Amino acid sequence: MKNKISTWLGIVAAMGVLAIAVTFGMLELADNSVDKEVSAQIDKKEDQTIVGREVDGVFVDVYVTENSTEREVITAMHRMTHQKVVAERKSGSIPMIQNNAKKLKEIINQSSFAKKNELLAIANRWAQKDFSKIVEDHNYFSDVQEDNVCKATRAMDAVEEQHYILTTFGEEKAKELYESGDAPHVQ
Numbered sequence: 001m002k003n004k005i006s007t008w009l010g011i012v013a014a015m016g017v018l019a020i021a022v023t024f025g026m027l028e029l030a031d032n033s034v035d036k037e038v039s040a041q042i043d044k045k046e047d048q049t050i051v052g053r054e055v056d057g058v059f060v061d062v063y064v065t066e067n068s069t070e071r072e073v074i075t076a077m078h079r080m081t082h083q084k085v086v087a088e089r090k091s092g093s094i095p096m097i098q099n100n101a102k103k104l105k106e107i108i109n110q111s112s113f114a115k116k117n118e119l120l121a122i123a124n125r126w127a128q129k130d131f132s133k134i135v136e137d138h139n140y141f142s143d144v145q146e147d148n149v150c151k152a153t154r155a156m157d158a159v160e161e162q163h164y165i166l167t168t169f170g171e172e173k174a175k176e177l178y179e180s181g182d183a184p185h186v187q
Helices: 002-030 031-048 071-080 099-110 116-127 134-144 159-171 171-180
Strands: 085-087 152-155
Touching: 002 152, 071 099, 071 116, 071 134, 085 134, 099 116, 099 134, 116 134
Parallel strands: none
Antiparallel strands: 085 152
């Protein structure tokens, strides 16, 4: 009987020591300096924004230049379509204004992109304020970026677009877009 009690006490004590060891091990792992370093790097990357231009993935103007890659131009154009389409999920926005479209057109014209003809056709339409194929344009960019979740289902109506502009870009930018004729007029 004493033997059984000793065995059970030994097992319980061993389990207690094991539980304490696992707990301390998990705490140590959670407080690992590598994790802190990675976390600091992530925080640093999140803070690296173009001052005065981008907040939470929303850009006030086109951030691409003649030195930008095709991928960067496609990303910018994709973000511009978000102002005009209804999609389940959107990531980032750039105002769809005539000046941005013209700037993209110039950049693409001077490029040697593999998809230069397709991108130029889209930018030309946008520069002429022709958004009749905006859903197709958006979904083209989604396909090129292999983003199957971000598919547009339809174009926004004028009220939806005004609401999107106001809530995404703010009152000041909304007023600017309205005055320049780049935002739809609602009767």
